[in-house]
Amino acid sequence: MARVALDLPLRANLSALDNIALIPLYQRHYDAAESVRQAQAMLDQLGHAEIALLRDPDMTPSQRFVTQLARALILKRPRLVIDRPGAMLYDVPYPAFIRQLAAQAGMTGTWEIFDFDWNQALYQA
Amino acid sequence: MNFIAASIESLGAKVAGWGTVGYGMFAFLVQAVLLLLERSTWNRATFDVVIKQVYFTAVQILHVFLGYTLVISWLIITIILTTARDFGLTEFASEMTIRVLVLELLPFLTALFIALRSGSAINTEVALMKVNNELDALAHCKVPPMQFEFLPRLIGGVVSVVALAGLAGLIALLMGYFTIYGVSTAGFEPYTQTIAKIFDFRIVAGLLLKCVLFGLAVTLIPVTAGLETPKKLFMVPVSVLRGMMRVFFAIVAIEVVSLALKYI
Numbered sequence: 001m002a003r004v005a006l007d008l009p010l011r012a013n014l015s016a017l018d019n020i021a022l023i024p025l026y027q028r029h030y031d032a033a034e035s036v037r038q039a040q041a042m043l044d045q046l047g048h049a050e051i052a053l054l055r056d057p058d059m060t061p062s063q064r065f066v067t068q069l070a071r072a073l074i075l076k077r078p079r080l081v082i083d084r085p086g087a088m089l090y091d092v093p094y095p096a097f098i099r100q101l102a103a104q105a106g107m108t109g110t111w112e113i114f115d116f117d118w119n120q121a122l123y124q125a
Numbered sequence: 126m127n128f129i130a131a132s133i134e135s136l137g138a139k140v141a142g143w144g145t146v147g148y149g150m151f152a153f154l155v156q157a158v159l160l161l162l163e164r165s166t167w168n169r170a171t172f173d174v175v176i177k178q179v180y181f182t183a184v185q186i187l188h189v190f191l192g193y194t195l196v197i198s199w200l201i202i203t204i205i206l207t208t209a210r211d212f213g214l215t216e217f218a219s220e221m222t223i224r225v226l227v228l229e230l231l232p233f234l235t236a237l238f239i240a241l242r243s244g245s246a247i248n249t250e251v252a253l254m255k256v257n258n259e260l261d262a263l264a265h266c267k268v269p270p271m272q273f274e275f276l277p278r279l280i281g282g283v284v285s286v287v288a289l290a291g292l293a294g295l296i297a298l299l300m301g302y303f304t305i306y307g308v309s310t311a312g313f314e315p316y317t318q319t320i321a322k323i324f325d326f327r328i329v330a331g332l333l334l335k336c337v338l339f340g341l342a343v344t345l346i347p348v349t350a351g352l353e354t355p356k357k358l359f360m361v362p363v364s365v366l367r368g369m370m371r372v373f374f375a376i377v378a379i380e381v382v383s384l385a386l387k388y389i
Contacts, residue, residue: 022268
């Protein structure tokens with residue numbers, strides 16, 4: 001299971017691209033150039049290619065979330081859990097934002113969202 | 126009676142604490158060495174991070190370090206030469222210069238320089254990574270923190286201290302020659318003979334081992350001190366304070382043991 005959660009932050013001194021590229025680099029032993037290419041392709045797919053060179057402290061909450069999501073997606077695990085998105089996405093109407101990301105071309109698998117009961121109304125809107 | 130019991134209890138707690146810290150560092154070092162022996166560790170990714178670490182630790186500060194080495198060497202050589210002349214011991218000036226500067230002072234100052242610049246940064250960064258859950262996030266992504274974060278820092282520290290101490294030694298040797306004999310080849314033979322007499326295998330091996338231990342002290346201790354930090358942001362300065370005190374005592378202990386083994 002891959003998780004996107006507030007308690008699984010990005011490496012603060014690495015760019016969005018490097019944070020995502022760590023996965024192919026260390027898990028699948030691709031070289032640095034290929035890992036960066038895969039990471040960039042993942043950001044392109046999510047429609048946020050422009051955040052590639054930003055580091056965690058320079059990102060908005062939604063940009064940070066997209067990077068964390070890209071890192072989770074590139075893990076290619078069968079389940080993707082988004083844990084309490086409201087804690088991470090306080091600058092955008094988040095159910096719509098997540099739906100928009102999930103609707104991007106080439107997104108596969110099921111995304112499970114775990115949120116507080118009292119936020120249920122947001123998803124029905 | 127209560128006072129004696131409390132004192133013994135406090136001393137016991139301190140000794141147990143030191144033992145725990147020492148064991149933690151030893152266990153971490155063993156883990157790092159075992160990982161070094163694994164074939165899978167030697168991949169391009171780890172190698173790239175090691176190169177970056179050597180760049181940040183040694184290359185980036187080279188101009189400052191060279192300036193500092195030149196000033197210190199010139200001062201010490203001048204003091205030794207003036208004192209030797211005053212006492213009519215000029216023939217011992219070159220040997221004294223090499224022994225004091227190249228074998229003892231420059232490696233020690235190099236280790237202190239790296240400890241203050243990189244050791245404190247490593248301690249702070251590891252402590253912040255621990256507090257911010259970044260290590261847990263890496264573990265969740267199955268990116269081994271030891272391979273990606275810690276081992277390159279250890280290797281980078283050792284390589285940097287050995288290389289910078291070697292470079293500082295070479296500069297001191299050259300400066301020693303020019304200060305003692307001036308711009309002339311007349312002193313080349315006695316000077317090289319003195320160097321050959323001092324640098325036997327035992328001394329070179331000892332110097333290399335000392336620099337390796339210095340390199341380990343300025344990286345291993347800050348990393349382990351950072352990892353010991355409780356997950357509370359206000360504990361980061363305390364962690365750095367503890368780590369840097371340990372680094373200082375370790376560097377002094379290595380130097381004292383090295384001097385005792387050589388001269389007692």
